[in-house]
Amino acid sequence: MEIIKIKKSDWAGGIDKSRKTYHLFGPVKHKNHHIFRQLENNIYPDMEYMSSVLSPKSVLFPQSQKILVTSADASGKACHIFTPPEQDHTPRAVIGIRPCDAKAVQLVKLNFDTKEYQDPYWCSAFEATTFVGLAVNTPSVLDFSTSAGSGPFAQEGLDVLLVDCKDHYLAKILSQKGKEFLNTAGFNEKEDPKAADQVIQQMKISAEKAICSVIQTQHLKKKTVLELYEAPFWEDIAFSCISCGTCAYVCPTCWCFDIQDETQGKTAVRFRNWDTCMPALFTRHSSGHNPRGEKIQRVRQRFMHKLKYFDDKYDQGIMCIGCGRCVEKCPVNIDIRDICNLMNAYKPEKESDAGEIKGEIK
Amino acid sequence: MNTITKNIQELAVSLLRDKTVDIVIGFKSGTVPMSSVPFVAKTTEQARTFIWDTHCRLNLANYLTGRKEKIGIIAKGCDSRNIANHIIENKISREQLHIIGVPCSGMVDKVKIASEFTEEIIEYTEQPDSFVVKTASQTKTLLKKDYLRANCSTCMHPNPVIYDQLAADRVTEPLIENQFADVNRIEALSRDEKWQHFDDLLQDCIRCYACRNACPLCYCPTCFVDESDPQWVGKGTDTTDIRTFHFLRAYHCAGRCTDCGACVEACPMDINVRDFTRKLNKDVFDMYGWEAGLDIKNRPPLDTFNPDDPDEFIK
């Protein structure tokens, strides 16, 4: 393991050097909040940011992405043949991604990169990306990442972990990709790994201590699906929900999309757009039947998927990394922390038949 | 506990106890500072969790659509106007409702408050005319009247227009000289500047439809954005599609919008979507003298006509 020291006075110069090889993405102040976006040549990532209003998932999974294009122009070669549009797979680096958001990318990977199928768009973007994370020294009051399988200094999914030490960063190299990025940027002042790691460890401990928000997940795995599914609390939780998709759109781990075709003149394009399980349209069949036509079914689906089905299927913990975005942005303050704790503590009043089927529903 | 909260709880408890209603819809406190949660109480214990403060920004009329029970509902001025709308549009019947009116002194703008601080707000406590905001390193007392939401600061109907009981004394209804100053500002722009203004405004829209869903007026079984044959708007992030959505959403609220601000409150990207509806509110007021939801007798302006309506614009 190597740890590099980056003086803040050298930071901008290194970023500029890296632009020659990488397309950079990073947090930028925009109106009242921060967003993650591609950085033009004179724009630098704002490393003082707390959190971005939308997660950086869009770097790999844009809200709206062309996936196939065709034409009805009979004179062209590609007439009536759907072909993927050209895509830019040159190296890109995400600067300043929060450790929990980087872990979220790993969870999203479970969906797009499976044994049976590798999503070409997501996977090639992932391959091209270097994740340069920024550890969180002062976590938000909404941050519950430590109890959601991540943490302010977590390393999973990162190629480099930057730790802000006032006048310099300590950059912990976590992969070959990360090493190459730092080389390209010209950051090569090696620190004594032991001493530097100790500093990082100390900061990690104090950052983790500062996290005041915690969820309980230890019993979720043992619960049976149908017991939770039939729990009485869903009705109360669902009442206030307005079925917008805010929670899913701001969530770094939500990966659902919708396929849409659009035509114009002789060109037709197939897009995939972010979609969310909150509106009824999401599951409406062409027959008109809707298996999740009621709001309570959809609200339950969101939390059962994140906190139960996901772990049952992948055995990778819950599908939430504790960034707190949905808690902050939900217009009616539906709080996943409360729901998680409710589910975790739930004991059905009486033995039901449902309890005998052990978590096999997929 | 403030007196309005106490009164609301008492009234709600007695309604449920006497079985005057099956449920009461109100607000309970949220889990983060400056939030509240629309909440339905079915038992007297639940009714004791109702609260009232300056964060009850959403419009509870939104939760009435299509309900069959006998309902008690807490309503501030704008909520009551939307309830009137709902009655006019046959979405609920007056007999089904027991309205606990709350004369309202305005809700505060959480975005405006947050923008006063560089740090995160960790605590918010309310006093009669002011509130105390705490961050990691400072505590500040601010006056409510300086942080009212834009729609509350131009509101001339803070008292409920229909109600069965009131949870507090009526407040004085302010007379605002030019309640459409914000619209005038946009009207004064050149055409290109107007276009640019709305371009900037909509830059962040993520098409979550929270503005539509938080609005009590938007109850169509299938919204035009969800129609696929014909498809009126594309579903991606094309700027024309986004603008078309916002145009039509606002237009569908013409003559019905009470300027309750629920759309702005719900928007995760803090877009002032009222810039669209406000123009329509101004026009229906100027041309037809109409303000939505003030009673349950008159038909809204697009549901009626007058042979002498302005038509100089028609050839």
Place this chain on the structure above:
Amino acid sequence: MTEKQIKIVAFLCNWCSYGAADLAGVSRMQYSTDIRVIRVPCSGRIDAKLILAAFREGADGVWVSGCHPGECHYLEGNYYARRKFILMGNLMEHMGIDKNRVHFSWISSAEATKFAKVAREVADTIVPMGPNDRFVKKAV
């Protein structure tokens, strides 16, 4: 000529203006060729959605024409339409579309002369403005 031809979509009421267009045609009256007619059952049928759809698909102007007040085939469709149109037009202008790209008229089926005259007026206002680039769906 590489210049884009201006397209004006005219929504004409079946019971009046459409008939007027017909009569103007058989009477060999001259008016702009930039106008594309869509027959609708009543001017009251015209919704902002249709006007925006026309712009979205590349129309440079829209013209809606119905029956004179008091002469609606459905008695009062045009009265409702009138209220909708004025709000719609104002909101368009408010958002930065030139109001002169959208026109409204009342033309009875006997008024072929008025039809041709208004058609010329509409085209004479819109054509000099050139192609419209607002509310147009960009190339996919």
